[in-house]
Structure formats: structure tokens, C-alpha cells
Amino acid sequence: MKADDDALPSERFNKIHAILHDCDNKYSRDDFQEALDYIVQVQKPDFPGASELKGGEAGKLYDEVKKALHEKKQLLALLLEHRRELTEKMSPGRKFSNLAMLVLGEKRFHRYVVPAMADMHMEYFAALKAGEYKKARFIVWRFYVLILWPLVRIFVATIKTIFDFAHR
Amino acid sequence: MKPTQSWPTKTEMTVLTLLMNSPQGLYGLEVVEQSNNEVKRGSVYVLLGRLEEKGYVERTTPKVDASYPGLPRPIYKLTAPGQKVLALADQLDMGGAFA
Numbered sequence: 001m002k003a004d005d006d007a008l009p010s011e012r013f014n015k016i017h018a019i020l021h022d023c024d025n026k027y028s029r030d031d032f033q034e035a036l037d038y039i040v041q042v043q044k045p046d047f048p049g050a051s052e053l054k055g056g057e058a059g060k061l062y063d064e065v066k067k068a069l070h071e072k073k074q075l076l077a078l079l080l081e082h083r084r085e086l087t088e089k090m091s092p093g094r095k096f097s098n099l100a101m102l103v104l105g106e107k108r109f110h111r112y113v114v115p116a117m118a119d120m121h122m123e124y125f126a127a128l129k130a131g132e133y134k135k136a137r138f139i140v141w142r143f144y145v146l147i148l149w150p151l152v153r154i155f156v157a158t159i160k161t162i163f164d165f166a167h168r
Numbered sequence: 169m170k171p172t173q174s175w176p177t178k179t180e181m182t183v184l185t186l187l188m189n190s191p192q193g194l195y196g197l198e199v200v201e202q203s204n205n206e207v208k209r210g211s212v213y214v215l216l217g218r219l220e221e222k223g224y225v226e227r228t229t230p231k232v233d234a235s236y237p238g239l240p241r242p243i244y245k246l247t248a249p250g251q252k253v254l255a256l257a258d259q260l261d262m263g264g265a266f267a
Binding site: 111114116117119124149 | 195196197209210213214216217220221227236237238239240241242
């Protein structure tokens with residue numbers, strides 16, 4: 001939904017209402033956030049047309065939208081909480097470990113990758129527990145760089161050797 | 169034991185010394201912390217893996233709480249051959265001579 005400052009408050013509310021009753025989920029979270037911001041603005045006493053909104057049809061719509069938005073906000077919060085719970089239960093690096101086992105072999109994988117991954121998990125879950133989600137993401141990326149960097153160096157060295165050999 | 173193949177390098181000797189000072193064993197990251205930057209985070213498990221291959225270090229994985237979703241962290245301990253090598257190096261005063 002685009003911000004339309006010229007539209008009457010009632011028209012804006014109709015749009016917001018359409019968003020809230022949309023069952024196909026075609027509106028993004030930004031749309032909901034914009035609607036929430038608008039509601040916050042409307043609640044201010046110096047908002048143009050505030051007096052008009054307090055009575056009549058627009059006023060009822062205002063209450064309805066406010067209630068619906070409150071429910072939607074709660075729902076979004078619940079979904080976010082659920083997603084966080086899921087993230088906390090899932091350990092990162094599962095797909096990577098399948099690939100690493102294929103490339104390195106089981107023995108090397110258990111000797112070199114598994115301990116590093118265990119450290120990463122320990123730090124990752126500690127960060128999640130402390131609510132530091134950015135740090136948790138950084139820990140996962142640092143693990144990938146630490147593991148992949150030697151492989152990249154070997155790959156580059158191999159390419160360089162082949163290139164040198166071809167130009168002799 | 170073939171010295172040129174199996175004798176620990178200087179960095180490996182540092183790791184062995186750290187493990188000797190901790191009879192209860194150390195986690196990989198603890199080795200990094202206690203080595204004063206001599207052992208890096210990216211190479212600690214390569215070193216420990218090599219020492220394990222040589223038989224100087226053994227790895228044990230403690231049981232963790234079932235609710236913990238991550239992998240359990242292994243603890244590294246010095247083995248009898250590891251202690252023997254350290255004692256030998258101490259006697260000869262040649263820690264890292266084959267580095």
C-alpha cells in the first residue's frame with residue numbers, strides 16, 4: 001500500500017481495512033507497519049480530521065481497525081516468537097555437514113569439522129539465549145569462513161599450478 | 169617411533185604442554201585461549217587431529233543434556249605416549265627440535 005497523504009482518513013481506513021481482511025496474505029509486513037504508523041498518527045489530537053473521526057462511521061471504523069490491528073500485531077508477535085523458538089531448536093550447519101562429509105570423508109569430517117561445529121553451536125546457542133541474534137548469525141558465518149578458507153586456498157593454489165604448468 | 173614423522177612440532181609441543189597442565193582435559197577453544205595466540209582458532213583442530221593421529225592425544229565426548237540441540241564439544245586429554253614424549257623432550261631439552 002502506497003502512502004496517500006491526500007486521501008481522507010476514512011479512505012485510508014478503508015484501505016487498511018482491506019489489508020486486514022485480506023486472507024490471501026498478499027500484503028507485506030511493511031503494509032501492516034504502515035497501517036500501524038497511520039493509526040499512531042491518527043491517535044494524536046492535532047491530526048487533521050481527528051474530530052471528524054471521533055464520531056460517525058469513520059469513528060466506528062477507527063475502533064474496528066484499531067482492534068483488528070492490535071490482534072494482527074499480537075499474531076505477528078506470536079509468529080515471531082514461534083520462529084525464534086524454532087530457530088533455537090535447530091542447529092545450524094546441518095546441510096553443510098552432509099557436503100563436508102562427502103568431500104572430506106567420514107574420518108576427517110569427525111576429526112576436524114565436528115569439533116569446530118560443536119564450538120560454533122555452543123557459541124551460537126549462548127548468543128540466542130542472550131537474545132543477540134546478530135551475533136548468532138555472525139558466529140555461523142565465521143564458522144563457514146574458518147572451514148572454507150583453507151579449501152579456497154587449496155583450490156586457488158591448484159589453479160595457479162595448472163596455469164603455470166600450461167604456460168611453460 | 170620415527171622421530172622425523174612422529175615427533176611433535178613446536179606448536180604441537182605447546183598444545184601437549186597445555187594439556188599436561190590440565191589433567192581434566194581441555195576443549196579446543198580453551199587451548200586457543202591458553203596458548204597466547206600461538207594456536208589459532210582456524211588451526212586448533214588440525215593440530216589436535218594430527219596429535220590424535222599420532223596417538224599423543226585422546227578425544228572424549230561427554231554426554232550433554234538431551235534438550236541441548238547442538239553437537240557435544242569434545243574434550244582432549246594427554247595420553248601415556250604423549251606424556252612420554254613430553255618427558256623425553258624435557259630430558260633432552262629439545263621441545264620443537266623437529267619443527
